[in-house]
Amino acid sequence: MNIGFIGLGNMGAPMARNLIRAGHTLTVFDLSAPAVAExxxxxxxxxxxxxxxAHANVDIIITMLPASAHVKSVYLGESGLLSTVDPQVLLIDSSTIDPISAREVARAASANGNSLLDAPVSGGTGGAAAGTLTFMVGGTENEFEKARPILACMGKNIVHCGASGNGQVAKVANNMLLGISMIGVAEAMALGTRLGMDAKVLASIINTSSGRCWSSDTNNPFPGVLENVPASRGYSGGFGTDLMLKDLGLATDAARAIRQPVILGALAQQLYQQFSSGGNGGLDFSAIINNYLEPAKNE
Amino acid sequence: MNIGFIGLGNMGAPMARNLIRAGHTLTVFDLSAPAVAExxxxxxxxxxxxxxxAHANVDIIITMLPASAHVKSVYLGESGLLSTVDPQVLLIDSSTIDPISAREVARAASANGNSLLDAPVSGGTGGAAAGTLTFMVGGTENEFEKARPILACMGKNIVHCGASGNGQVAKVANNMLLGISMIGVAEAMALGTRLGMDAKVLASIINTSSGRCWSSDTNNPFPGVLENVPASRGYSGGFGTDLMLKDLGLATDAARAIRQPVILGALAQQLYQQFSSGGNGGLDFSAIINNYLEPAKNE
Amino acid sequence: MNIGFIGLGNMGAPMARNLIRAGHTLTVFDLSAPAVAExxxxxxxxxxxxxxxAHANVDIIITMLPASAHVKSVYLGESGLLSTVDPQVLLIDSSTIDPISAREVARAASANGNSLLDAPVSGGTGGAAAGTLTFMVGGTENEFEKARPILACMGKNIVHCGASGNGQVAKVANNMLLGISMIGVAEAMALGTRLGMDAKVLASIINTSSGRCWSSDTNNPFPGVLENVPASRGYSGGFGTDLMLKDLGLATDAARAIRQPVILGALAQQLYQQFSSGGNGGLDFSAIINNYLEPAKNE
Amino acid sequence: MNIGFIGLGNMGAPMARNLIRAGHTLTVFDLSAPAVAExxxxxxxxxxxxxxxAHANVDIIITMLPASAHVKSVYLGESGLLSTVDPQVLLIDSSTIDPISAREVARAASANGNSLLDAPVSGGTGGAAAGTLTFMVGGTENEFEKARPILACMGKNIVHCGASGNGQVAKVANNMLLGISMIGVAEAMALGTRLGMDAKVLASIINTSSGRCWSSDTNNPFPGVLENVPASRGYSGGFGTDLMLKDLGLATDAARAIRQPVILGALAQQLYQQFSSGGNGGLDFSAIINNYLEPAKNE
Structure with a gap:
């Protein structure tokens, strides 16, 4: 198929490469000329x-952009896609943005005669390169089935989350819970070890008990409990604290728009913000455990 | 074996029955005469x-009491066990109390020549009746091996958590994390559904993603997502909010004693306290989701 | 002087009337034709x-708009003020918006040759009608002195807060503190009275001690402690919970933009959001005390 | 009068000296022999x-002890005061303890025929030396009038807070609010200054606005805003963080006992605990602002 791809950053570039590898013909754009050249x-x-x-005879256009403002500009701007794209072209936005903006853009596309799916991903740059991303997709069943084979070139789990915007809803809800759970694990591991328990023993008990969660059994923040996780290599190379902050910002913004309290979610956001303001925004978000372990070192 | 059992409440009584079923000879005491009679x-x-x-020629004494004050009274009081028990008797306290008190009592036992294991349980009254409790045990390897066959008459998982007090540490650390995770799931499910997602779809995505946890995949608080959980029967018959409150109190007390911050843990405690003060202390702790779903009904 | 006034809502209309009363010549605009007609x-x-x-030969234009998006549209939009206004015209924006947007608009005005002061107010609709508002003004000393006599027709305290944007900074910092203090007073009054103290005695002690604050001595949230405050008339007619929510949103947004943690501020925002979601957004923000007093009634 | 005084620490010793200076005859006890010798x-x-x-023919006994356990031991212990003191002796406990324990001890005294007033103080070691303490007194009107002239030798404000225990209630409620307000001021000052405002200008605006409070106008935590406050001398010599922690512990404990949520109070407790765990427990509690200012320095 002829596919347009807009946004060739850390995520977009490897995703586009996987489409080429799968045999599709790509027309690509990015504000960075070197990114296009690659x-x-x-x-x-x-x-x-x-x-x-839009004019390159494409069947599908995929966008992968940093934030809501870029998405609105690319689709709704004066010389944006919707002002010129053929109504037959299927639009897929894989950016992570707030659900309310996602629905606003989808409604504008629909008024233009286009289908626009929201399809944010999880899995990070590793998953983008390996083609093992999870896509959380919002749109009609029919639109979803059209997009699925294309998304399957870039990801392993392609999940239909319901109507337009629900891909974004699923992502922010999951990631808000993730941000909370990780701090919960950090507090439990810090409390338990400072009260005298061995970290591996504590983790093994939690992992077979009701405290069990991904942040404990798959990405435990305590150094040395698990191999091959960020905590065992100086918190490098995972899901950055500033990316978690971005997602918690989307969650609390969406909550605010509908007057829905997210009390632990908002507190988690502040704790990551405190951690990031100390210069740690690039570390895996599990490094937040240092807020709980380091003071003890000072004593 | 000859076993003494002190404390025949909702947990202690079925535990004692299981010891009798396993063929042991029991001498029992409780302040409630009817409990003894049963x-x-x-x-x-x-x-x-x-x-x-203590004078009934027992090999082991097990205590199962409501709180630290009762444990201290039964062991350390003027006519308490340590004033009279034979040093050969193995003592096992299955009460859930704070780790610092547990260690204080164990040290007093040790000074008396007795081994005292802390062995709090999880699994609730259902697990106590079925003999499927989990025991988290603190004490030496040697003491643990002596206690294991007895505990195995009452439980399925008998876990050695390390030195004295660590059984309590494991329990309060796990349950603090559980209390946080449940509110995290409640906030995520409430946010996602109020933003338009179907609760079962959202739960299924979370359960295969990084938000995955026991509170989502095994005891999901949103009504109708899982069958046979408290949320699907009016929040009856699980782990009561007031029991969660008790454990969060133990966690924050232990944290305070060693100046260890537990920020989400303390906030979770207040949120359950707010919920309990509204008359909901007897509901399963997953009912806390009503704090997030009910306001919407008012609109 | 010839003054333009844009935005004739609950605040803008009485402010404009006070300028007319002071003898100025006004040219006014609002999207609502009836508001203009009045x-x-x-x-x-x-x-x-x-x-x-802008074309009405004005010396000064004052804007009083609901939110940042309206301010940007009126000043920076395609047919906005900056596209057409004479560089000699002094611009004053009395809307309450986030400091970062305020500075962005002021920079655009400056590039156009215009001075633009941010001058948000406190004092509510009562102060607007009585001409007793406080103006918190950001801009150069010179610009401030030009604006002062005009602002003095509408307010009693005209405070220079420093460079551009600082009027907004002062307002959001003060109101975030106010939102926190009010909940602090609510918790202290609820705790003290439920522990058996008389509310008036407790307030009188706090008001002469280190807990003393405006939320206790001037707008105490406990019914009956002070006369002529919202708490003594069913929480009507003060500073609405939803207005407090708006200001806490501006504070946490500004904090997020510079990665500055505001931990109690963000939690206060969630607590007002929870209260508003129960249908209480129109009540004075001191009504938040009901979150702490009502559960007791249920018992 | 003949006065007994038990507890000669940093507060008790100067209080006892002021009674001697006022012409009273003192019989004193402390576990520390040097303290007695002085x-x-x-x-x-x-x-x-x-x-x-108790046997020294005293009319009044005043106790000034570190915590609830000491108070219970001195009054209720096997050879405690109540076992031996003459029923005519008026008992005054100036220790800061939780209201529920205070009432328990007062009830025991009453059963013994003694009047026991709770009379915790504020004003610190400076106020104790200068005789300018505030006494918050719980007991009957009649008991209060008997104690007042004696307390007036040690303090300036002698406030009757109502029935037994209410002195403690007033103190913990006020100090919980104080602990919250101080963090609120810290967050507002940090946010405002990092957004570009001058600290003194910001403080002056807050101090004449609705954010006004003791923590801003009398003990502002931002260095240099006020002279002669801890913030302007390296946070030495005020009300220590660990003393604030103690009082927040009393507040949250009392709240827990009656199932009353104190959400900001509990979060404030954790934030001071975090700060103390970094080795700052001896600094004035206003130093908590460093949690908000220091991260910026790292950038």
């Missing part, structure tokens, strides 16, 4: 603007 | 005081 | 758009 | 035990 080297055709992508 | 009907010998239990 | 009856000239206001 | 040098008679104090 994909052209890999076999894509470069474009000079979103408009150029 | 166990006598089941084959135990009644005693008039802890001292009487 | 001011025309009071002696103003109506305009059909912000552009019309 | 008071004997100042004119008091030393005693060997609380019992000795």
């Amino acid at each position: 994909l052209v080297d890999a076999g894509a055709t470069g474009a000079d603007s979103p408009t150029d992508v | 166990l006598v009907d089941a084959g135990a010998t009644g005693a008039d005081s802890p001292t009487d239990v | 001011l025309v009856d009071a002696g103003a000239t109506g305009a059909d758009s912000p552009t019309d206001v | 008071l004997v040098d100042a004119g008091a008679t030393g005693a060997d035990s609380p019992t000795d104090v």
Whole structure:
């Protein structure tokens, strides 16, 4: 198929490469010329603007952008996609943005005659490179089935979350819970070890008890409990604290828009913000345990 | 073996019955005469005081009491067990109390020549009746091996958590994390559904993603997501909110004693306290989701 | 002087009336035609758009708008003020918006040759009608001195807060503290009275001790402690919970933009959000005490 | 009058000295012999035990002890005061303890025929030395009037808070609010200054606005805003963080006993605990602002 791809950053570039590998013809755009050049080297055709992508006889356009403002600009801006794209083109936005903005853009696409799916991902840059991302997709059943084979070139789990915007809802709800759970594990591991327990023994008990969770059994924040996790390599190379902060911001913003309290969610956001303001925004979010372990070192 | 058993409440009585079923000879005491009478009907010998239990030629004494004050009184009081028990008798306290008190009592026992294991349980009254409790045990390897066959008459998982007090540490650390996770799940499910997602779809995504946890995949608080959980029967018959409150009190007390912050833990405690003060202390702790779902009904 | 006034809502309308009373000539605009008509009856000239206001030979334009999006649209939009206003016209924005947006608009004005002061107010609709508002003003000393006599027609305290944006900074910092203090007083009064103290005695002790604050000595949330406050008339007619929520949103947004933790501020925001979601957004924010007093009634 | 005084620590010793200076005859006891010796040098008679104090023909006994356990031991212990003191002796406990324990001890005194007032103080060691303490007194009107002239030798404000225990209630309620307000001021000052405002200007605006409170206008935590406060001398010599922690512990314990939520109070407790665990327990509690200012320095 002819696919347009807009947004070739740390996530977008490897996703686009996987589409090329799967045999699709790509027309790509990014504000960064070198990013475009790299994909052209890999076999894509470069474009000079979103408009150029829209005019390249594409069947599908995928966008992967940093934030809501970029998504609105690329789709709704004066020379944005919706002003020029053929109504037959299927639009897929894989950016992570707030659900309310996602629905606003989808409604505008629909008024233009286009289908627009929200399809944010989880799995990080590793999953993007390996083609093992999870896609959480919002849109009609019919639109979802059209997009599924394309998304399957880039990911392993393609999950239909319901109507438009629900892909974003699933992602922010899951990640808010993740952000809370990780701090919960950090507090429990710090309390237990400072009260005298061995960290591995404590983790093994939690992992077979009612405290069991991904943040304990798969990404335990206490150094040395698990191998091959960020905590055992200086908290490098996982899901960055600042990315968690971004997702908690989306969650609390969406909650605010509908007057829904998210009390632990908002407190978790502040604790990661405190940690990030100390210069730790690039560390895996499990490094938040240092807020609980380090003071003891000072004593 | 000859076993003394002190404390025949909702947990202690079925535990004692399981020991009788396993063929052991029991001498039992409780402040409630009817509680003693019921166990006598089941084959135990009644005693008039802890001292009487100690003098009944027992090999082991197990205590199952409501709180730290009772444990200290039964072991350390003027006519308490340590004032009279033979040093050969193995002592096992299955009460859930704070780790610091547990160690204080164990040290006093040790000074008396007795081994005293802390062995709090999880699994609730259902597990106590079925003999499927989990025991988290603190004490030496040697003491643990002596106690294991007895505990195995009452439970399925008998876990050695390390030195004295560590059984309590494991329990309060796990349950603090549980209390936090449940509120995290409640906030995520409430946010997601109020933003338009189907509760079962959202739960299924979380349960295969990084938000996965026991509170979501085994005791999901949203009504109708899982069958046979408290949320699907009006929040009856699980782990009561007031029991969660008790354990969070133990966790924050232990944290305070060593100046260890437990920020989400303390906030979770207040949120359950707010919920309990509204008259909901007897509901399963997953009912806390009503704090997040009910306001919406008012709109 | 010839003054343009854009935004004639609950605050803007009485402010504009006070300028007319002070002898100034007003040209006014609002999206609501009836709102314009009322001011025309009071002696103003109506305009059909912000552009019309800009072309009405004015010396000063004052804007009083609900939120950042409206301010950006009126000043920076395609046919916004900056596209057409004479560089000699002094611009004053009395809307309450986030400091970062305020500075962005002020920079755009400056690039256009205009001075733009941020001058948010406190004092509510009562203060607007009585001409007793406090203005917190950001801009150069010189700009401030030009604006002061005009602002003095609408307010009693005209405070220079420093450079551009600082009027907004002062307002959000003060109101975040206010939102926290009020909940602090609510918790202290609820705790003390439920422990058996008389509310008036407790308030009198706090008001002469280190807990002393405006939320205790001037707007005490406990019914009957003070006369003529919202708490003594069913929480009507003060500073609405939803207005407090708006200001806490501005504070946490500004904090997020600079990675500055505001832990109690964010928790206070959630607690007011919980209270508002129960249908109480129109009550004075001191009504939050009901979250602490009502559960007791249920017992 | 003949006065017994038990507890000659940092607060008790200067209080006892002021009674001697006022012409009273003192019999004093402390576990520390040097503490007793110093008071004997100042004119008091030393005693060997609380019992000795009770037998010294005293009209009044005042106790000033570190915590609830000491108070219970001195009054209710096997050879405690109540076992031996004459029913005519008026008992005054100036220790800061939880209201529920205070009432328990007062009830025991009453059963013994003695009046026992709770009379905790505020004002710190400076106020104790200068005789300017505030006494918050719980007991009957009649008992209060008997105690007042004696307390007036040690303090300036002698406030009747109502029935037994209410002195403690007033103190913990006020100090919980104080602990919250101080963090609120810290967050507001940190946010405002990091957004570009001058600290003194910001404080002056808050102090004339609705954020006004003792923590801002009398003990502002931002260095340099006020002279002669801990913030302007490295946070030395005020009300220590660990003393604030103690009082927040009393507040949350009392709240827990009656199932009353104190949400910001419990979070404030954790934040001071975090700060103390970093080795800052001896600094004035206003130093908590460093949790908000220091991360920025790291950037």
